Amino acid sequence: MVEMWNIAIQTHADEEAEVCAVPQFKINTEEKWGIGWKYSLKCLNCGYISPVVKLYKEITTGKRGRKAAAVNINLQAGLLDMPLGKSRTRLLQADLDIPPPAESGMSKLSNYVSSKTTDLNNESMRTKVEEVKNDKICGFG
Known part of the structure; x- marks a missing residue:
């Protein structure tokens, strides 16, 4: 989970640094795979969507x-x-x-x-x- 947040924050900073200084993330998509999950996050300020990350x-x-x-x-x-x-x-x-x-x-x-x-x-x-x-x-x- 921590890795997912780090990926989202880093890619957001790389791609949207000039547009959005303070990101505000929420869960965008979630997909269940048995008892494992995949998530992506979305910035509410600029609309940036992070890559999907497997949490397993x-x-x-x-x-x-x-x-x-x-x-x-x-x-x-x-x-x-x-x-x-x-x-x-x-x-x-x-x-x-x-x-x-x-x-x-x-x-x-x-x-x-x-x-x-x-x-x-x-x-x-x-x-x-x-x-x-x-x-x-x-x-x-």
Whole structure:
């Protein structure tokens, strides 16, 4: 958020320095991406509109379409180990006045995170089995 304000103030100063000495910003656009957001600001004095800034980091999933927001993947990874499911998470967010992400998007990310977690667990187990096989003390080597 601080980076967004700094970008808006700096670009406003570079482009509108002679026209507007004291900017007064308000939110111009906001776009929700799961639980991440993108914003742009507008100066009420001169009409300057800042570039749109993502308030989340993106992660390449290898699938078509927009990149996933890291915060959305982290939410799904956290939900894997909790009895709280997608529906209850959405209800909790709505009760806290946080616009919940779409259930279909949460399902897609949940499937992605589950498959990556399974792959990670399989690789870890494969490594441990190899270590046991190569260990002379256990008599397997």
